[in-house]
Amino acid sequence: MTRPTKLSMFMGLVLWLSYARAQNAWENPVLVGVALFVALALPSISVVSNILDARVSTLAHHRLPGRLARFVAQLLVNIAIFAVMIVGRVIPPGGIDQVGGIAGAAAVTTLASQGLQAVALWLAWRGIGRADGNVLLALSANIVVAALAIAGIGWARQAFLIGGAGLAVLAVLTDLRAGWPRRAAPAATPVRDEAPEKAADSAP
Template structure:
């Protein structure tokens, strides 16, 4: 890479909101502990604060990967949250140990909250709870996700500094918030896992996801869930434009670069945050209207179309996301038991979190072990989609003006399928 390229990369890193947030947290960490423990010139505190200020974004990515691994390995919410909790606890324990050994902390104050082990436990529980709360509020259109998390973490950080210094009211609030968040976070996860294992039969299934494109594992999940849970029907609703992407498009951090074989190819702009993964499930997207048509065609070909309803609530989704879609389904089917289908990949567990937030929904999950992947299909893998989906994708790749499949005709406008030609 040229010197100019390195300079541009460094400039984007410095301008990154995540980089600035990390620097702010590092500075706030120093000021909070220096004030509470009167350790303004302590080398251990200065070193820890600098480390946090530089490496916080990388640490956050590692925490996300640990949670994703645990989700895929075990398929339980509790497992995923433990997967995130354990490395965060180890990190916080190391930080407190370094500062305590280096003389940056008041030993009597630390003893009052259980020493390094107790302080790390409580602050990790509070930190995890605050992060989930920040994301929860963002998903409901309240605030910016990074700003929500930053405000919460800042409050937690200052409170921890005062509590570990032995300030009575701060110590009491610190313990209540930490254990309270811990009880809610892991309690909700445990109740969700129990509902998934001991769910009664009967009712309606709901199945959300990108379905980009709809593949054989999706079909297998529908058939198994209908049988195992004795469902009357399953309502599928594809993701339209995820809130993360919608916000990024609004801020001009993302753009559609080109069309490739019917897929819209997203790319980041110079305004994008270099520390944010905008494409956790890939950067190639079929338009929502096309994904809806593929689902309808696939379930009809599989002979289960009479028990599958493909919903497309654009206004509701754009305004309130899948939470709004669930509310609309509950209103249309009052008192009916709902079962939420999902996989254990990143998107599947994200949907599971939405199910848990929206009331007493019984999760039905499948561990992904068959190597069927929408990502692989987008890269050209064959044999992973039903015959009709394979046929439509081939026609989209050829960019024919009219797509004919399953006895239906669609106008093809740069990958957007509209029926009624």
């Protein structure tokens, strides 16, 4: 079993546990189906997102448009997941309305996800943890907080909304910084050879 498959299966388990606990929906078949979908389809979704990100960034000659394309793709997936969970009575409509409805919850979830991934990768680059492990912990925390926020937990709702906005700004600034042209180092000044002094004429 590959590492991405293991990570996606863990994410599916975290999603099921989070919403089952928050909404007391342990035996809801729709929640089980959504969790299985995440566990099985997340690697493919990640591959498609990466390809889309890379191609758009290449065409635009900047990283930010690629990140926006990735955001839109993941946003559509999250909207579909939230919509299915509402239809399947996993999430009460009143609960998700507290965080901006389906579109609002999906947008904040997606923005926070991208921001958390940027933080996780930055920590790994600084030698704190491993990239895949950091990303796994970050996305798991995002799922748990989202589930608690939709369940109506006050602190979780504030953390979800404010934290999502802050992480989104961080992700955008990171991409903008990566796209700024770097100043080339000043060229070294060539050292000119000094002309040798002429020898004095000898007296007759």
